Amino acid sequence: MTDSTGSTPDIEISRRRLLGTVGAAGATGLALGATGGALVQSALSDSPAGSPGSAGSLASLGATRVAFHGEHQAGITDPLQAKGHVLAFDLAPGAGRKEAAALLRRWSDTARRLMAGETAPTADSGIALDAGPSSLTLTFGFGHSFFDRTGLTARRPAALDPLPDFSSDRLDPQRSNGDLWVQIGADDALVAFHALRAVQKDAGEAARVRWQMNGFNRSPGATASPMTARNLMGQVDGTANPRPKDPDFDKRIFVPGAGPGPAEHSWMAGGSYAVVRRIRMLLDDWDKQSLAQQEQVIGRTKATGAPLTGGDEKTALALDKLGPDGKPVIPSNAHARISAPAQNGGAAMLRRPFSYHDGIGPDGTPDAGLLFICWQADPLRGFVPVQRKLDRGDALSEFIRHESSGLYAVPPGPGDGEYVGQRLLEG
Ligand SMILES: C=CC1=C(C)c2cc3[nH]c(cc4nc(cc5[nH]c(cc1n2)c(C)c5CCC(=O)O)C(CCC(=O)O)=C4C)c(C)c3C=C
Ligand SMILES: [Fe+2]
Numbered sequence: 344m345t346d347s348t349g350s351t352p353d354i355e356i357s358r359r360r361l362l363g364t365v366g367a368a369g370a371t372g373l374a375l376g377a378t379g380g381a382l383v384q385s386a387l388s389d390s391p392a393g394s395p396g397s398a399g400s401l402a403s404l405g406a407t408r409v410a411f412h413g414e415h416q417a418g419i420t421d422p423l424q425a426k427g428h429v430l431a432f433d434l435a436p437g438a439g440r441k442e443a444a445a446l447l448r449r450w451s452d453t454a455r456r457l458m459a460g461e462t463a464p465t466a467d468s469g470i471a472l473d474a475g476p477s478s479l480t481l482t483f484g485f486g487h488s489f490f491d492r493t494g495l496t497a498r499r500p501a502a503l504d505p506l507p508d509f510s511s512d513r514l515d516p517q518r519s520n521g522d523l524w525v526q527i528g529a530d531d532a533l534v535a536f537h538a539l540r541a542v543q544k545d546a547g548e549a550a551r552v553r554w555q556m557n558g559f560n561r562s563p564g565a566t567a568s569p570m571t572a573r574n575l576m577g578q579v580d581g582t583a584n585p586r587p588k589d590p591d592f593d594k595r596i597f598v599p600g601a602g603p604g605p606a607e608h609s610w611m612a613g614g615s616y617a618v619v620r621r622i623r624m625l626l627d628d629w630d631k632q633s634l635a636q637q638e639q640v641i642g643r644t645k646a647t648g649a650p651l652t653g654g655d656e657k658t659a660l661a662l663d664k665l666g667p668d669g670k671p672v673i674p675s676n677a678h679a680r681i682s683a684p685a686q687n688g689g690a691a692m693l694r695r696p697f698s699y700h701d702g703i704g705p706d707g708t709p710d711a712g713l714l715f716i717c718w719q720a721d722p723l724r725g726f727v728p729v730q731r732k733l734d735r736g737d738a739l740s741e742f743i744r745h746e747s748s749g750l751y752a753v754p755p756g757p758g759d760g761e762y763v764g765q766r767l768l769e770g
Contacts, residue, residue: 405531406475408476409476411458411481412455414613414755416615417482417756418481424535425530426534427526428555429525430543431521432525433522435548438492438548440768442549447763447765448765467541470540479535481542482753484524484754486749507727514745524617525542530563558697571656575626582657595719598611609766617716624743638651640677640738641738641739651673660680662686691719694715698712699711699713
């Protein structure tokens, strides 16, 4: 199946991403919430991307809706959206498990309604009036510190242990970690901001924003046909992501139902772990490199994302191929070589980033880069081994700086009538 958003065809449209049939419905008039059956039917009728009325046409951009309930939370396997906000909260002094449970219940209610194109449950700001759900997703996670704050330390999985230090880290603690994490994505900036305001208001006295970051991707329909995303270095980024149709996809990305872990961690079955890194790109330095130098850094061509060893974007890297000089065509320190699962004992992750641009820094350089977000069943078998290796000898390191970091346990999708995290907070 192709991605009708024109962002990342590799992150295939998951079953939860349902195409609404109501066209230009207003937020208040959009009667999607009660019509689940009709939506499922329309999702299963495969209209080709780009055809009139399909998810690829502008008319359907606003009407495209992602389901809140499901086996996994939304915003993990769904196509990249054009606009994103990621933010972390700390529980307020004195707030514990009871307040956290009430907050997750409020957030879930808000997410369910906004993702269906309805108004927020309380004091809607009106920011998203006139727009449909626009592929809005809200995703919620728990940081390491959440469990001590709520008396749930015994139920904290070992997978949430702090990430190791990496030698190239330049992390700002104020913009790292946090008790709770929220990811918002939508194909319309006002819909995304509306959700951001609602989530912040719901926090009330229970939690305070610790940090917030804003990101973006290419807008749906901007390219002649759906394409893998580009990042702010101009590279095609996301090509080698695992795909939902891969036989081991679920095993790599989602926590298994009956795992080897202790029973008190079973609340994470069907969940995933998100690693979030704000990675600044040193774009002025990057732009001084010739095209050939830039391509050597990654090991792929800039125009198409094809490996330097030939073929097209989807062709596998020929890591053993030597050039006339006897050296590997894909250099030994090329980013795509070092991060490949074959070089890391099979370690794989689903990368689902947003770009960011926060203006020009005091030194006159752009404060811009990647809100790197990757998903895996276990960070010790995903992000950690790959980043360890990149940290030791990635040609890209010279042009990037990791400025903040977070690791979050993202529980499974809620069942009908359930709120996100209920199995932890009430189990
Ligand atoms: C630890 C994980 C990774 C970090 C951090 C990271 C940062 C980073 N990457 C790019 C650009 C590209 N990455 C590409 C491939 C790629 N990157 C990682 C992991 C991390 N990247 C993986 C696992 C892979 C896939 C490797 C494979 O399976 O072959 C590519 C090539 C195209 C692609 O497959 O997506 C690009 C381009 C930037 C700019 C960046 C930090 C800012
Ligand atoms: Fe990468």
